[in-house]
Amino acid sequence: MARFEIFQFPILADNYAVLLHDAATGQTAAIDAADADAIGGALRERGWTLTDIFVTHHHGDHTAGVAALKQQSGATVHGPAADTVPIPALDKPLKGGARFRFSGAAVTVIDAPGHTSGHIVYHLPEDHLAFVGDVLFSLGCGRVIEGTMGEMWTSLDSLRRLPPETIIYCGHEYTLANARFALTVEPGNLALQKRAEEVTHLRAKSMPTLPTTIGAERAANPFLRPESAEIRKMIGMPAATDAEVFAELRERKNRA
Ligand SMILES: [Zn+2]
Numbered sequence: 001m002a003r004f005e006i007f008q009f010p011i012l013a014d015n016y017a018v019l020l021h022d023a024a025t026g027q028t029a030a031i032d033a034a035d036a037d038a039i040g041g042a043l044r045e046r047g048w049t050l051t052d053i054f055v056t057h058h059h060g061d062h063t064a065g066v067a068a069l070k071q072q073s074g075a076t077v078h079g080p081a082a083d084t085v086p087i088p089a090l091d092k093p094l095k096g097g098a099r100f101r102f103s104g105a106a107v108t109v110i111d112a113p114g115h116t117s118g119h120i121v122y123h124l125p126e127d128h129l130a131f132v133g134d135v136l137f138s139l140g141c142g143r144v145i146e147g148t149m150g151e152m153w154t155s156l157d158s159l160r161r162l163p164p165e166t167i168i169y170c171g172h173e174y175t176l177a178n179a180r181f182a183l184t185v186e187p188g189n190l191a192l193q194k195r196a197e198e199v200t201h202l203r204a205k206s207m208p209t210l211p212t213t214i215g216a217e218r219a220a221n222p223f224l225r226p227e228s229a230e231i232r233k234m235i236g237m238p239a240a241t242d243a244e245v246f247a248e249l250r251e252r253k254n255r256a
Pocket residue numbers: 057059115134
């Protein structure tokens with residue numbers, strides 16, 4: 001049986017809040033905390049008590065509720081040690097390579113700069129889970145706001161090397177728009193066609209397209225597939241490096 005019960009729910013315009021709960025120990029973590037009232041309400045409905053907050057990066061749509069939730073619950077706040085803007089009420093500053101345990105489960109911190117300079121990812125290898133914030137989305141990736149394209153590619157490359165069965169929770173529901181762009185750069189990819197169809201059906205019913213898995217994204221997400229001959233042909237970069245192909249895809253998506 002899985003150790004954790006996971007509750008994901010939409011919050012703000014297109015963010016997801018995620019709660020990670022261990023019924024055996026009663027420990028509960030929120031992954032990012034945009035809105036203290038919404039997250040507090042979800043906790044009360046389930047009878048869960050918040051013990052930890054895992055912050056991925058400093059943006060307000062991931063941190064605005066952190067201080068209030070900590071004040072209400074006494075939860076321990078984990079977050080990047082060195083993001084551009086300090087994380088509110090931070091108790092446990094983390095850097096890539098850091099390891100700790102949450103409710104008995106191993107957690108490894110992965111540095112993933114690019115969207116913000118200090119963005120981190122929480123990987124729970126025994127539980128096949130990763131909380132990737134705004135670095136990787138289904139069929140897309142985060143905007144490169146603070147770091148360089150090269151840094152963002154290195155971050156995505158380290159995520160795509162996680163085991164394929166790793167379940168990925170992301171910060172936003174952007175999959176439908178991502179699918180439309182992805183089909184323009186790799187229209188012949190059958191896994192992408194199938195995923196785009198599935199996503200269209202899910203979003204027509206306002207259902208989430210997340211979580212996803214590393215394996216599914218490796219098959220369909222162009223931002224994890226710069227080696228694809230079709231993508232390289234479509235963008236006219238047959239001999240470029242993976243990092244250069246990634247950067248061109250990201251620029252095109254910015255303009256899309
Ligand atoms: Zn962000």
